[in-house]
Amino acid sequence: MNWTPFYITFKLALITSLVLFIISIPLAYWLAYSKNKFKFIVEALVSMPIVLPPSVLGFYLLIALGNDGFIGGTVKSIFDVNLAFTFTGLIIGSVIYSLPFMVQPIQNGFEALPSSLKEASYTLGKNRWTTLTKVLLPCIKPALLTGTVLSFAHTIGEFGVVLMIGGNLEETRVASIAIYDSVNRMDYDSAYTYSFILLLFSFVILSLVYLVTKKGFNAFGKK
Amino acid sequence: MIKLNLHKTYRARKDYVSFHFQANLKENQIVGIYGKSGVGKSTLLRMMSGLSEPDEGELAIGNQQWYNSSNKLNLKAQKRSVGFLFQDYALFPNMTVRKNIFYGVEQEQDKSFIQRLIKISELEDILNKYPSELSGGQQQRVALVRALARKPRILLLDEPLSALDEELRDKLQNEILEVKKILDITIIFISHSKTEVLKLADEILVLEDRKVKFQGTPLEWFKKTSKPQKGVIVEVGDNNKTFKILVNGELVEVELPNPSIFEK
Amino acid sequence: MPVPDEKKFIFVVYQLFKIKPFVRILIICLTFLFFSCSEADKPEKVTVAVAANLQFAMKEIALEFEKKHHIKVEVSSGSSGTLTTQIKHGAPFDLFVSANLRYPNKLFKDGMASKKPKTYAFGSLIMWSTENQDFTDGIESLKSSSFLKIAVANSETAPYGIAALEALETANLLTTLDKKLVYGESVGQVNQYVKSGAVDVGLTSKSVLFSLPESERGSWGEIDPSLYTPIEQGIVMLKQGEVNNLENATLFYDFMFSDQVKEILKTYGYDIK
Numbered sequence: 101m102n103w104t105p106f107y108i109t110f111k112l113a114l115i116t117s118l119v120l121f122i123i124s125i126p127l128a129y130w131l132a133y134s135k136n137k138f139k140f141i142v143e144a145l146v147s148m149p150i151v152l153p154p155s156v157l158g159f160y161l162l163i164a165l166g167n168d169g170f171i172g173g174t175v176k177s178i179f180d181v182n183l184a185f186t187f188t189g190l191i192i193g194s195v196i197y198s199l200p201f202m203v204q205p206i207q208n209g210f211e212a213l214p215s216s217l218k219e220a221s222y223t224l225g226k227n228r229w230t231t232l233t234k235v236l237l238p239c240i241k242p243a244l245l246t247g248t249v250l251s252f253a254h255t256i257g258e259f260g261v262v263l264m265i266g267g268n269l270e271e272t273r274v275a276s277i278a279i280y281d282s283v284n285r286m287d288y289d290s291a292y293t294y295s296f297i298l299l300l301f302s303f304v305i306l307s308l309v310y311l312v313t314k315k316g317f318n319a320f321g322k323k
Numbered sequence: 324m325i326k327l328n329l330h331k332t333y334r335a336r337k338d339y340v341s342f343h344f345q346a347n348l349k350e351n352q353i354v355g356i357y358g359k360s361g362v363g364k365s366t367l368l369r370m371m372s373g374l375s376e377p378d379e380g381e382l383a384i385g386n387q388q389w390y391n392s393s394n395k396l397n398l399k400a401q402k403r404s405v406g407f408l409f410q411d412y413a414l415f416p417n418m419t420v421r422k423n424i425f426y427g428v429e430q431e432q433d434k435s436f437i438q439r440l441i442k443i444s445e446l447e448d449i450l451n452k453y454p455s456e457l458s459g460g461q462q463q464r465v466a467l468v469r470a471l472a473r474k475p476r477i478l479l480l481d482e483p484l485s486a487l488d489e490e491l492r493d494k495l496q497n498e499i500l501e502v503k504k505i506l507d508i509t510i511i512f513i514s515h516s517k518t519e520v521l522k523l524a525d526e527i528l529v530l531e532d533r534k535v536k537f538q539g540t541p542l543e544w545f546k547k548t549s550k551p552q553k554g555v556i557v558e559v560g561d562n563n564k565t566f567k568i569l570v571n572g573e574l575v576e577v578e579l580p581n582p583s584i585f586e587k
Numbered sequence: 588m589p590v591p592d593e594k595k596f597i598f599v600v601y602q603l604f605k606i607k608p609f610v611r612i613l614i615i616c617l618t619f620l621f622f623s624c625s626e627a628d629k630p631e632k633v634t635v636a637v638a639a640n641l642q643f644a645m646k647e648i649a650l651e652f653e654k655k656h657h658i659k660v661e662v663s664s665g666s667s668g669t670l671t672t673q674i675k676h677g678a679p680f681d682l683f684v685s686a687n688l689r690y691p692n693k694l695f696k697d698g699m700a701s702k703k704p705k706t707y708a709f710g711s712l713i714m715w716s717t718e719n720q721d722f723t724d725g726i727e728s729l730k731s732s733s734f735l736k737i738a739v740a741n742s743e744t745a746p747y748g749i750a751a752l753e754a755l756e757t758a759n760l761l762t763t764l765d766k767k768l769v770y771g772e773s774v775g776q777v778n779q780y781v782k783s784g785a786v787d788v789g790l791t792s793k794s795v796l797f798s799l800p801e802s803e804r805g806s807w808g809e810i811d812p813s814l815y816t817p818i819e820q821g822i823v824m825l826k827q828g829e830v831n832n833l834e835n836a837t838l839f840y841d842f843m844f845s846d847q848v849k850e851i852l853k854t855y856g857y858d859i860k
């Protein structure tokens with residue numbers, strides 16, 4: 101039994117979740133509190149990965165990340181680094197693929213807070229950064245957890261996007277691809293094992309989340 | 324002297340709603356803002372604190388300019404010396420009472436008077452509790468002390484008494500008066516209760532039609548606007564000038580310059 | 588005194604992760620990450636893109652190569668067309684072992700290989716079923732009512748698919764059987780359909796028979812080679828292999844033409860001319 105696909109899957113999900121956590125907080129904050137007229141455009145863009153077929157997303161990403169691509173070409177010329185068919189490319193793809201699963205719970209978390217909370221902080225002399233870190237974020241811990249777990253679990257299950265931009269290389273063979281690969285090679289033993297472990301893992305993670313967020317768990321953090 | 328002359332226009336569905344408030348207030352007194360719902364009491368308070376931005380006008384506290392549309396000056400709420408007591412108290416649920424109170428306090432600040440306030444508000448025993456463990460009255464007192472901890476020049480209270488039962492209301496009213504005794508501070512509170520403004524306010528701003536209709540002592544206003552009503556004197560104070568009168572089911576405490584205004 | 592932003596940020600992250608069990612898990616994860624990252628000093632290896640039909644034989648070939656040269660062989664298999672697209676988009680393979688010559692030639696023309704592709708074997712097309720079926724009539728057997736679904740590889744991406752359709756066309760069966768056809772992405776998928784019973788029969792590479800123990804081979808029938816253009820399978824060394832891994836790639840390339848490999852291929856049903 102080759103365990104590498106699980107290492108790769110886990111590594112991908114972990115790094116993706118970490119990156120998403122860092123970039124989603126400012127984005128969710130802006131979406132929750134900005135009164136910009138064109139906010140709806142950004143909201144739609146953020147939600148697209150939920151609706152788009154993964155192969156469409158994967159296809160466009162492949163074009164963008166390839167060596168002639170908009171992103172890939174630039175990176176190649178500056179850093180001499182390939183993006184398509186590499187683990188780094190997978191991270192970029194996964195971050196986009198799982199973005200709404202981190203942003204939306206956090207945005208809902210912020211929106212559920214009474215506005216008087218941050219206003220009180222302002223009248224007590226604290227700037228927006230301190231208010232965010234000392235008041236707002238601590239108060240939305242369940243939403244932060246929800247977002248992290250959802251994007252982590254979502255990345256674990258990724259298939260279409262990874263297949264497109266990562267192919268079936270040793271470096272990019274995540275568990276879901278490994279299952280597909282095993283089936284194509286008629287290696288059903290591996291397929292059964294990989295599938296069962298993934299199923300078990302997803303079940304355990306979700307059970308833990310239900311256990312920890314005692315108030316119940318609704319897909320995007322709304323109560 | 325607090326100079327204010329503030330305009331604000333909201334879009335409400337297809338209409339525009341315009342507020343214009345102009346008044347000059349003396350500092351270091353208790354001012355009540357009195358008026359019906361929707362007349363703009365909260366709006367005025369929020370503009371004074373810097374939480375809402377007016378469309379046009381001027382706001383100056385003494386020789387400090389806080390807002391001036393012609394200079395494009397708008398001092399952020401953080402920089403204004405205000406304490407704000409919110410209607411929902413807005414206590415930080417992730418912090419203890421102590422942490423809440425000292426949240427806005429800088430290291431170098433004098434903290435002795437805060438201890439006095441904590442004592443007056445009877446909060447010494449609950450300093451390590453979280454807001455969720457407190458009763459409504461306790462929460463409000465914590466919010467009050469927190470708002471005062473930075474020794475602001477102005478304390479703004481957004482309908483502080485409306486949600487309280489009578490006993491707590493009395494308590495809080497007395498607390499506000501106590502606070503006024505130990506701090507040099509202007510206290511501005513919103514109310515739609517005659518009793519409250521009569522008891523607490525040195526001066527009131529009466530808002531009507533989204534404007535300041537009247538500025539003066541509460542008594543002047545009620546003399547102007549109230550029809551004479553029959554009441555029963557329940558209690559007479561020691562100096563024969565303070566009366567507790569039951570009028571229309573409301574217990575009013577009044578200090579009279581001339582007792583003959585009321586019929587027995 | 589204002590705190591610099593980096594300190595603030597670390598403080599924030601620390602604050603948020605004050606939940607102790609989380610910190611423990613995080614530390615475990617990060618250590619784990621560290622270790623799996625630092626196997627960056629990889630042993631000598633060669634990466635090969637392999638057409639789906641060859642994956643069974645390639646398992647053995649790779650094993651022999653590793654034994655002989657102590658160089659790891661990393662195999663990625665798929666339909667030749669899909670692999671070609673990936674290579675065009677920069678997939679980092681050293682060599683491409685295709686199921687035809689057309690795809691490697693395309694890559695050669697596009698400058699992704701500096702030497703012309705060379706044929707290493709000829710493939711055979713068969714009909715294959717896991718049940719006991721009658722194939723005595725050759726390709727005409729497919730007309731039988733016992734075959735409700737027939738799997739073939741997608742002719743857009745798989746040379747064996749092209750051959751399958753060509754054979755059906757030449758035998759004048761394409762229009763009759765068209766409705767029974769089910770398309771798999773590669774012969775690998777065709778095999779999977781047959782094995783799982785999703786289809787009654789599949790047109791696939793002969794090599795599949797030798798990947799299974801005799802008891803599981805089911806029944807099969809050869810398709811008359813005159814019905815389709817010979818499946819000339821070509822191998823080409825890619826630019827990436829030349830530039831980054833010339834020594835190992837050349838070793839493997841030469842190995843593919845060795846007598847040892849020729850024997851292996853023959854046992855898997857390929858023709859070496």
